[in-house]
Amino acid sequence: MRSAKDFFAPLAVGAPAPLREIPARPSRAIHFFDPGNEKMAAKVPDMVGTVDVLLGNLEDAVKAENKEISRAGLVKIGQSTDFGPTQFWTRINSLDSPWVLDDLTTLVPAIGDKLDVIMVPKVQGAEDIHYIDRILAQLEAKAGISKPLQVHAILETARGVANIEEICAASPRMQGLSLGPADLAADRRMKTTRVGGGHPGYLVRQDPERGEDGVPLYDGPRTTYQQDLWHYTIARMVDACAMHGIYPYYGPFGDIKDTVACEDQFRNAFLLGCVGAWSLHPVQIKIANKVFSPSVEDVKHARRVIAAMGDGTGAVMLDGKMEDDASVKQCKVMVALAEELAAIDPDLKTAYDAIVLD
Ligand SMILES: CC(=O)SCCNC(=O)CCNC(=O)[C@H](O)C(C)(C)COP(=O)(O)OP(=O)(O)OC[C@H]1O[C@@H](n2cnc3c(N)ncnc32)[C@H](O)[C@@H]1OP(=O)(O)O
Ligand SMILES: CC(=O)C(=O)O
Ligand SMILES: [Mg+2]
Known part of the structure; x- marks a missing residue:
């Protein structure tokens, strides 16, 4: 067990001093792009200033054969872009993958001074954050980075959800948590094949009319109300993050064309205490910017x-x-x-x- 005071000391000689507080920077939309996709990458410089966070994704949604191209593309974008007020994040590959070590040892020396946050997928427990904490300190020390990189964990396994408080407390680098509804649904053996959002089968039904004998009459129409599959997990995330001074985010909403339901899902997250959500397509940036900004009223x-x-x-x-x-x-x-x-x-x-x- 570490003493609370150990958190004030770097984990490697020459690494920057750990942060004592995570800065509250606007991050209404974390916009995902594949840095190896030339069309998407070309749009990134013009997106600076229009979105709070630009995230170069190296994990799922990047084909295995393109992992190196995407990593190299991210380095190029990081080195050549002035991010101004926009935060620059990446999602590295999972800790059990064949790519993650090269992700870290390439990115930190090349663009560690530009990156604000490293998003770590499929975090299972504090041990994953301890691993990242130490290796980042070593790489920062070697590269002479002066500002500690922050770490964001995606909750996408049942074990990760069960260990949520320990994950949030595992390092002063911890910046926040995102919901990973697709992997989490698979890991929990939930029976939804959607990427985030509700499900028409997950509902409550209005009470039936009853006869004088109290027996339900089944022939009348009864309104149903679709429920939120993710309410429990988001609520747990909000409490764990608030307790540890870090920030909760709704994750992705995969039905890109259903902008109305996307707005509803993001708003639920905003009302419950999340500070932002992921944007997978440019159309979702506007939705997140609107929903996660308090209304004039x-x-x-x-x-x-x-x-x-x-x-x-x-x-x-x-x-x-x-x-x-x-x-x-x-x-x-x-x-x-x-x-x-x-x-x-x-x-x-x-x-x-x-x-x-x-
Ligand atoms: C469960 C998870 O892990 S979620 C996180 C991982 N997933 C992702 O990161 C997905 C990121 N998004 C995407 O890959 C794409 O948006 C897709 C596949 C969903 C849709 O792509 P397309 O079918 O090309 O969308 P569409 O035709 O509407 O694109 C319109 C334009 O926006 C561009 N565009 C689409 N998505 C993005 C993006 N995320 N960032 C920047 N530009 C984008 C397209 O390149 C296209 O450009 P063009 O007008 O110059 O041709
Ligand atoms: C966000 C993510 O990675 C997932 O839903 O699996
Ligand atoms: Mg996932």
């Missing part, structure tokens, strides 16, 4: 409650509702996010600045 309401509450204690009535010390804290969460996003998004700044309190 919400910001206005939050500012009104904060103004009405004065020093933040006691209870007041506003629009027929009780507000008190706890609800003002909720409102401060909303306003803090709005301010953080306004600092990097001029359209949001204009919209929030135009709010007039009644």
Whole structure:
């Protein structure tokens, strides 16, 4: 077991000092691209500033025969792109794959000073994070990197979900967690073949009409309500991340053409406490930017409650509702996010600045 104080010391001589806090940088959309796909790669420089995170993906969705091309493409993009306000992340191959060691030993010396976060797939427990923590420290020391790379874990096995708190606590590099609904569904033997999203078979049904004897009458129509297959896992992620000062993200939504359901799924995640979601296609960036930014109405309401509450204690009535010390804290969460996003998004700044309190 490590002492809490060990977390303040680098894991290799010459490696940068570990972070004490994970910076809250906007990351409404983590946009995935294959750096070995020439058409996608060519679009990356123009996407800088339009999306909070650009992620060069080396794992699943990159064919085995293209792994080296994608890795080399990522190095080229990293070296030649000025990322400005946009974060630059990568998803490396899984720790049991034949590619991951070359991913790490190539990327850290070549573009370790440009990368913000390394996303690690299929994390099973703290031992996986300890492995990455140590090897990153060694590679950072060797390459003379001055800023520690952060680590993001994808939850995509039952064991990973069961070990969620230990994973979050395993290293000061831990930046956040994403849901990996496709691999997680397979690992749990869930019977959905979708990449994220709901399922029409996972539902609750309105009660039946009943006869005078109390026996259900089965001939009337009964409304059904589709439920969220991922609610439990997302809720666990939110609690584990909040406990450890790191950030939860919804993962991918594979039905690219169903932009309405994508927006709904992202909004559920936003309401539950996630800070962002993955974008697999340019069309999903706009959805995530919209959903993970507080609406003007919400910001206005939050500012009104904060103004009405004065020093933040006691209870007041506003629009027929009780507000008190706890609800003002909720409102401060909303306003803090709005301010953080306004600092990097001029359209949001204009919209929030135009709010007039009644
Ligand atoms: C379960 C998981 O692990 S999820 C994470 C792994 N999966 C991924 O990373 C998938 C990333 N996305 C993709 O590969 C693609 O978007 C696909 C395969 C889903 C769809 O690709 P296409 O059929 O080419 O989509 P479409 O025809 O709508 O593309 C329109 C344009 O956007 C480009 N484009 C598509 N996706 C992306 C992207 N992620 N980034 C940048 N550009 C993209 C296309 O190259 C195309 O460019 P063009 O107009 O110059 O021809
Ligand atoms: C996101 C991912 O990798 C998965 O759903 O499997
Ligand atoms: Mg996966």
